Amino acid sequence: MLPVPLVVALLSIGLAGASPGGAGAGAALLSGRLLGPRHHVRLTARLQLDDHPRHPRAVCLRVDKGPPLFKFALPVESEDDRRLADADAAADPAAFNCSTSGDPAVEDLLKSLDFSTGNLQRSLCNGAAALLRHYATGAPGPSQGVLKAQCTPTADSAAVSLRGRLDDEQVAASLQLRHEGRARAVPRAGAVAKESSGQQRRRRAHGNEVDELQRCVAEGYSLAMPADVGGDVILVLGLTGSGKSTLVQFIADNDENLVSYETTADSGDFLIGDHGNKIASGVDSKTRVPELVRDRGSKSKLYDFPGFGDSRGACADIVTASVLRQVAQSARSVKVVFVISYHSARAGSDRLGFVSLLRHATTFVRDLAKYNNSVSLVVTKIQVPTDDVDEDSISESAAAVRETVASFLRQVKETLVDLERTGSDPAAFYPGADAMVSAILQQENDGAYSRIGVFWKPDEAGPLRNITLMQQSKPDLQNMIYR
Numbered sequence: 001m002l003p004v005p006l007v008v009a010l011l012s013i014g015l016a017g018a019s020p021g022g023a024g025a026g027a028a029l030l031s032g033r034l035l036g037p038r039h040h041v042r043l044t045a046r047l048q049l050d051d052h053p054r055h056p057r058a059v060c061l062r063v064d065k066g067p068p069l070f071k072f073a074l075p076v077e078s079e080d081d082r083r084l085a086d087a088d089a090a091a092d093p094a095a096f097n098c099s100t101s102g103d104p105a106v107e108d109l110l111k112s113l114d115f116s117t118g119n120l121q122r123s124l125c126n127g128a129a130a131l132l133r134h135y136a137t138g139a140p141g142p143s144q145g146v147l148k149a150q151c152t153p154t155a156d157s158a159a160v161s162l163r164g165r166l167d168d169e170q171v172a173a174s175l176q177l178r179h180e181g182r183a184r185a186v187p188r189a190g191a192v193a194k195e196s197s198g199q200q201r202r203r204r205a206h207g208n209e210v211d212e213l214q215r216c217v218a219e220g221y222s223l224a225m226p227a228d229v230g231g232d233v234i235l236v237l238g239l240t241g242s243g244k245s246t247l248v249q250f251i252a253d254n255d256e257n258l259v260s261y262e263t264t265a266d267s268g269d270f271l272i273g274d275h276g277n278k279i280a281s282g283v284d285s286k287t288r289v290p291e292l293v294r295d296r297g298s299k300s301k302l303y304d305f306p307g308f309g310d311s312r313g314a315c316a317d318i319v320t321a322s323v324l325r326q327v328a329q330s331a332r333s334v335k336v337v338f339v340i341s342y343h344s345a346r347a348g349s350d351r352l353g354f355v356s357l358l359r360h361a362t363t364f365v366r367d368l369a370k371y372n373n374s375v376s377l378v379v380t381k382i383q384v385p386t387d388d389v390d391e392d393s394i395s396e397s398a399a400a401v402r403e404t405v406a407s408f409l410r411q412v413k414e415t416l417v418d419l420e421r422t423g424s425d426p427a428a429f430y431p432g433a434d435a436m437v438s439a440i441l442q443q444e445n446d447g448a449y450s451r452i453g454v455f456w457k458p459d460e461a462g463p464l465r466n467i468t469l470m471q472q473s474k475p476d477l478q479n480m481i482y483r
Helices: 079-091 104-110 117-136 197-224 244-251 313-330 352-364 368-374 391-422 429-440 468-482
Strands: 004-017 028-030 033-035 039-052 055-063 070-073 145-153 157-166 169-183 231-238 258-262 270-274 291-294 301-304 331-341 375-382 452-456
Touching (some): 231 313, 231 352, 244 258, 244 375, 331 352, 391 452, 452 468
Parallel strands (some): 231 301, 331 375
Antiparallel strands (some): 028 033, 039 055, 055 070, 145 157, 157 169, 291 301
């Protein structure tokens, strides 16, 4: 059992006005106090992780030595553990109990964090960044600006820095979390308190993994987070192998390298490849960090996110969560586009794949329900059912595909009801996921499903720019996604 760590955080936030002004100019609200230009404040936050031999770790977060803001207790592994934990808590409630009184916004920010040992550094990074952003942007009314957060985790600490511009003020904030061993749990019978050679090797290996994670996160964030992320942004989310990256390059008119090739001679089955080697085929995802793609015509910004369901690891998860949070705060408008292959979106297909996509999306995109009015679904890898590729026949075929996908989505809604009865996910997931599916199923006055897009498979070999089917269908996709 690990020592009981005590994590002490010093949070320094300074706001420096871009130009001289009164005390109220460009002010931001921080912990109940109004900060004007050139006004500095220091807060002290405490994150206490109790690691007891027979009790799940409890997490308490305090600001300004006030009441606990949030508590997160890890689940125990067995019913026996639960009884022992309850007995320990009853015997010493002060050690294991902390109320949830305090700032509800901070509670919401931290509810999804995982404080298990394997994810401690990542959770500290996420929690610290969320806390910084909450207090830096907590002004009454909307805040305008761009803030960038960078986290540097090590084996013993996690440091987050926040830099940027908010309401015409330069914002600089930092939060340092460090572990301080307060006590060591009583070793079990037969255990040796002295660190063994195996423990030393594991500790060194863990340190190397953390160093690699730190490097990966720094590189990934620098690649994924350009300075001009503001404006209108489209988030493109999908399972690995759904053709998401191909779709993004295609609708953004970056398709000069996209070519169609026949899988086997005379099969009539065509796939899309690229000369630039940016897009992977099959289930191998080339997109390991979010990639910003600019449409050459409309100047719209599309974020191609790593495919959910691949083995991206902690690095991609951290970068993805950080970029999503930054985009949500700095973009003028945000749209969400889900991508799924037609093979997985027909009646009778396994609906759990799409449920998994919704589950991952709600994990990374906070308050996903607020995008219900700007959400759509693109179905990919659809074999055109006719040799006649005139606009009327393609339009009729696309309408039939949308009806098929709509039937599948109605089955997904039934699956969500069944899953809710089992309680396998947090209760808040189900109404949000159901509302998202309902938003995609919205129909126009003529009954058309205008939020379901169709991305055909090519019907011949060659550059996509020379294939009539692909070019005729592109405007409909662009109109649905960009409007």
